[in-house]
Amino acid sequence: QAFAQNESIRLNQVGFYPNAPKEAVWVGEKQTDFVILAKDKKKVVFNGKLSEQRTNVISQKTTQIADFSAFTKPGTYYISIHDKGISYPFEIKKDIHREAAKASLKGFYFQRASIKLPEKYAGKWQRNEGHPDDKVLIHPSAASKERPENTVISSTKGWYDAGDYNKYIVNSGITMGTLFSLYEDHPEYFKSFDINIPESNNAIPDLLDESLWNLRWMLTMQDPNDGGVYHKLTNASFDGMVMPDKATKPRYVVQKSITAALDFVAVMAQASRIFKPCDKQLPGLADSCLTAALKAWDWAKANPKLFYRQNEINKQFDPDVVTGEYGDGNNADEWIWAAAELWISTKDDSYSQAVNLFPDANLQLPTWSQVRMLGYYSLIRSEAILTPKGKEALPALKKMLTGFADGLLDGVNQQAYNIVMGKTARDYMWGSSSHAANQGIALLQAYKITADKKYLNAALGNLDYLLGRNATGYSFLTGYGSKQVMHPHHRPSEADGIVEPVPGLLSGGPNPGQQDKCTYTTKIADESFTDHVCSYASNEIAINWNAPMVYLAAAIEALQKK
Ligand code: G3I
Ligand code: 9MR
Numbered sequence: 001q002a003f004a005q006n007e008s009i010r011l012n013q014v015g016f017y018p019n020a021p022k023e024a025v026w027v028g029e030k031q032t033d034f035v036i037l038a039k040d041k042k043k044v045v046f047n048g049k050l051s052e053q054r055t056n057v058i059s060q061k062t063t064q065i066a067d068f069s070a071f072t073k074p075g076t077y078y079i080s081i082h083d084k085g086i087s088y089p090f091e092i093k094k095d096i097h098r099e100a101a102k103a104s105l106k107g108f109y110f111q112r113a114s115i116k117l118p119e120k121y122a123g124k125w126q127r128n129e130g131h132p133d134d135k136v137l138i139h140p141s142a143a144s145k146e147r148p149e150n151t152v153i154s155s156t157k158g159w160y161d162a163g164d165y166n167k168y169i170v171n172s173g174i175t176m177g178t179l180f181s182l183y184e185d186h187p188e189y190f191k192s193f194d195i196n197i198p199e200s201n202n203a204i205p206d207l208l209d210e211s212l213w214n215l216r217w218m219l220t221m222q223d224p225n226d227g228g229v230y231h232k233l234t235n236a237s238f239d240g241m242v243m244p245d246k247a248t249k250p251r252y253v254v255q256k257s258i259t260a261a262l263d264f265v266a267v268m269a270q271a272s273r274i275f276k277p278c279d280k281q282l283p284g285l286a287d288s289c290l291t292a293a294l295k296a297w298d299w300a301k302a303n304p305k306l307f308y309r310q311n312e313i314n315k316q317f318d319p320d321v322v323t324g325e326y327g328d329g330n331n332a333d334e335w336i337w338a339a340a341e342l343w344i345s346t347k348d349d350s351y352s353q354a355v356n357l358f359p360d361a362n363l364q365l366p367t368w369s370q371v372r373m374l375g376y377y378s379l380i381r382s383e384a385i386l387t388p389k390g391k392e393a394l395p396a397l398k399k400m401l402t403g404f405a406d407g408l409l410d411g412v413n414q415q416a417y418n419i420v421m422g423k424t425a426r427d428y429m430w431g432s433s434s435h436a437a438n439q440g441i442a443l444l445q446a447y448k449i450t451a452d453k454k455y456l457n458a459a460l461g462n463l464d465y466l467l468g469r470n471a472t473g474y475s476f477l478t479g480y481g482s483k484q485v486m487h488p489h490h491r492p493s494e495a496d497g498i499v500e501p502v503p504g505l506l507s508g509g510p511n512p513g514q515q516d517k518c519t520y521t522t523k524i525a526d527e528s529f530t531d532h533v534c535s536y537a538s539n540e541i542a543i544n545w546n547a548p549m550v551y552l553a554a555a556i557e558a559l560q561k562k
Pocket of ligand 1: 163324326540541
């Protein structure tokens with residue numbers, strides 16, 4: 001009986017590095033000690049004391065921390081707390097998160113539009129090609145003299161945004177920026193990081209090959225006539241829960257927007273420096289990206305107030321377009337990100353004057369609508385190639401980013417799970433898992449600046465959060481952990497008739513907004529999650545959530561090696 005699995009012992013269900021912190025969390029009435037059991041569930045290999053009790057400020061539940069960092073021997077184990085039972089199994093092993101890192105990058109392959117996914121790469125999740133997108137209509141909201149309404153354009157490739165089949169430039173922006181930044185931060189690590197995609201055998205790292213699938217699509221979203229960028233490529237309304245090849249409604253590009261244009265500038269400017277060394281394999285691509293960026297920048301300067309306005313504008317036309325909005329009425333941060341990437345890639349100081357790059361010290365974690373820090377991460381990463389004026393800006397910027405990370409660490413020693421994520425209920429918004437991952441990235445930036453391991457360890461804590469050390473007990477990455485998400489709001493996973501969802505996708509996570517009106521068992525913010533396909537507000541997947549997951553897992557892997 002004592003060997004019954006007890007879900008109240010919360011831990012990273014994938015496992016731990018031999019020489020990094022290892023913690024589990026007991027949620028329940030006060031206990032005194034714990035042991036680690038070997039794989040046979042009998043032999044005790046470690047004795048530990050539980051910490052003092054802590055109170056979860058969100059749920060008022062009490063917890064205790066089981067710290068077994070001192071135990072370093074590789075193997076498979078369980079944590080046992082007296083008569084309470086045992087935890088899920090976990091491993092201690094070098095490279096423990098490499099598989100999850102690879103799977104979450106492979107998750108993007110599964111999101112590819114305009115291509116068949118054969119068994120060779122997709123395994124049992126093989127599927128037909130969906131959405132060729134070679135005959136896309138100019139929606140009347142996007143019509144121009146050169147491209148009147150219903151003009152047909154080709155806009156193939158790209159990733160499906162999420163559980164739906166539409167493609168949105170704004171959300172592609174932060175996604176690409178995050179993946180490109182991962183590459184720029186750890187280029188060596190990606191020299192051998194194959195994820196079994198059709199391009200795996202070429203000379204380009206798979207991280208870049210996969211990103212190219214979406215980059216090529218993004219390039220088609222620019223109107224060559226004026227440089228403006230369509231906000232999205234979409235159906236008029238969301239599809240039912242069908243496979244991609246069964247979703248055949250007409251596709252439109254809709255409204256050009258300032259936020260789409262500026263995110264596009266940033267991505268293309270960053271791409272231009274990343275692909276420059278690949279000129280032999282991808283002739284002209286880097287230059288085309290820079291040209292596209294400059295053209296969109298000029299368009300943005302001429303149209304700074306053209307925000308995407310879904311409700312006011314689309315309904316004046318037929319058809320009304322009511323899919324994902326990604327509406328954002330503040331573009332100050334998009335200007336900063338775009339200008340920073342252009343400044344780095346062109347080495348032209350005028351971009352640092354065109355925009356107020358450092359308006360205040362009020363940093364906010366990256367989300368699709370808040371991209372300022374992406375520009376800052378790029379600046380500190382690019383120290384070696386910045387102009388003298390750029391270098392001058394760095395000391396203050398580094399201080400600001402480190403200060404932000406210190407703010408994240410502040411109070412962790414009181415937090416119920418001893419992690420950064422979840423110090424307040426405000427951390428639980430739509431896509432809260434990406435918030436945890438983005439906190440991890442911010443901490444890793446501070447680690448890069450200071451070499452102080454407390455930041456690296458805290459980032460690892462947030463990875464533990466995502467893989468099970470949280471108030472729901474779920475591991476939020478499909479296919480990984482003992483208590484897995486099985487019913488994400490993801491059309492292929494729902495429609496393909498295969499029990500297991502497509503692997504390597506990060507579920508959005510707890511969100512007390514409960515906008516989907518599904519049935520939840522609680523309103524408590526950090527538990528407000530339901531593993532049901534109806535729950536797009538807590539259990540959808542999205543590319544802008546997967547990207548920081550890839551970043552966090554892969555960067556931690558890369559850094560553990562050093
Ligand atoms: O900004 C306010 C904040 O001030 C307020 O305190 C908070 C309280 O709820 O809400 C914040 O706004 C939220 C906004 O996201 C910004 O985070 C909204 O409530 C929330 O409804 C909104 O959710 C967005 C959702 O679309 C609905 O528009 C998600 O961020 C966004 O990730 C999600 O994206 C969808 C696409 O539209 C379609 N494809 C799937 C994708 C993922 O679900
Ligand atoms: O599937 C859609 C998901 O991608 C979005 O995040 C969500 C919110 O915009 O909307 C989902 O679509 C639902 C629609 O909004 C309402 N009818 C049910 C749809 C889900 O089947």
